[in-house]
Amino acid sequence: MTTRDTMKKQLENLISQAVAVLKVQGVLDADLNPAINIERTRDVAHGDFASNIALMLAKPAKTNPRQLAEQIIAALPTNDAILKVELAGAGFINFFMNPNAQYQVIADIQAASDNFGKSQIGVGKKVQVEFVSANPTGPLHVGHGRGAAYGSVVGNLLTATGFEVHCEYYVNDAGRQMDILATSVWLRYLEACGETFTFPSNAYRGAYVRDIAQTLVEHHGKNYAHPTATVFADLPLDEPQGGNKEEYIDALISRAKQLLGDGYRVIFDVGLNNILDDIKDDLAEFGVTYEQWFSERSLMDDGSIEKALAVLKSNNYLYEKDGAIWFKSSELGDEKDRVVIRDNGQHTYFASDIAYHWNKLERGFDTLIDIWGADHHGYIPRVKAALNALGADETKLHVLLVQFATLWRGEEKVQMSTRSGEFVTLRELRDEVGIDATRFFYVMRRSEQHMDFDLELATSKSNENPVFYVQYAHARICRVFEQLIEKGFTQDVALGMANLTELTAEHETALLTTLARYPEVIERAATQYEPHLLINYLRELATDFHTYYNAHQFIVESDTLRNARLNLITAIRQVLQNGLMLLGISAPVAM
């Protein structure tokens, strides 16, 4: 399971030992606790790794950087992997590694295989990742898809780095939007029962609502039917008739509850379960799985909301105004105070969200990650304010924002209109593009970056398509091993291992470095919640491999060189596989 410390880590340890020595010598203050930062160099003339530690410490040590660098170098413990250490530039310490040390990565990859790149940095820490959490009022669309892909990869990355990860979907199975859905279903059901009327402008108009109404007819006949005249008696005007669409739909909801009695809950649940099941299937097919589907309604049923509000009240953060109960979020960094209980006695969505986030922390998570659409950014201050007001540790909550994706078909923008209900669903996108390309494109960019998703590019079988390019590198390696057998050879791993030093071509040493970087990339991508770093890395690795492939023959006559090369590409294949696995993308053996 555990892989060796990366070279970066080893060097960090050496420097921190040197710093400790200088503290003892009195060169550095004992209470100085610098963050030691080793970087891979961009320029080979600067060696393999560089540290700016002397530049950072020069001021507190009241000395000049170059002199301090000299002292650090002098205090550095010796290490077989290091060829030489140089002082350069303004005070950089450059490390040149022993060329023979670079081959170790192939043995490391072979030994760790599927586990290469995993680490223990998160061991003992519980992280909850909440993502998608779309209202179950309709199918997921392409906006939700990006959050789904992003959240699941962040979860995979955190798991790979040792965190105990709990992925969760918050189901908004209560509240006004769900009432609108239930009422929409009922109205479509009435239509199916033969009633005719104008469908409300603010109701859900998607075709799926009709489908649900149809199943309701099939299972319950006309049990919930009422004549149009009764249903619409004495209602205010809808918006197109000069009224208010919100008041109109609210009146219809009340009417539904009044006429249906217990039946309202039946229809409500049929709508909810139908759509939720569809969302679950959709996500499962997309390779996105959850530890828990957390019900908002459960927070009402078990009194969590009342409890949370009671704490806010006793902490003096609630007051009454205009018949509603307000939370003093403006005292804790929010722009203004927020309503938690409306004047009609109903609690707001925010009220249950307060209870929900409190509940999360009560469950003992060290870190909470919420992944939201960027349009919800204004919501962050009030949630943090609420946690503060409850006396909880608000710094444990990290809200990651995901910008929406714009779909393109070549030069043409794919129009989307949520208003008419004619948006592109995630399922349609998956059907057209495939799971692999969909996931890849979704996490290819930094999450807070607006992104263009080109459907034509994503489905094209060319090197311009980055998914294809990376997967093809994997398939190509597999193909080499088929060729090997066709040519009558067999791989001799031990012989290859014994002769890795024959891998001296520029392409080969470049690949060794790229392979060694993989664990660093995973660690960084995980701790920064930035999956796109992994994508970038895999594209680089694929590029390095393809160039190598084009420049050199692997299946050569020399037994030692051939097997050394085969071991190198075996290692590349393994890392490609591991990386793609974390992204939830297949590593095809042939294309």
Place this chain on the structure above:
RNA sequence: GCGCUUGUAGCUCAACUGGAUAGAGCACCAGCCUUCUAAGCUGGGGGUCGCAGGUUCGAGUCCUGCCAAGCGUACCA
């Protein structure tokens, strides 16, 4: 108006969180294709890091002020 996010090559995006000469892909230009997959290959040109100040050994990265785009600014979720 206020708040958040974004602004890097013609286009789409990176840049190890303050490091050394800002990098890829596409497009463009010039060469190349008898090979384990030409579903290409090699090389090249291309930059006022939105603008202007500031902080320091050092700024695309931090601070301030402008400019532009997106989003938000509900007793909706």
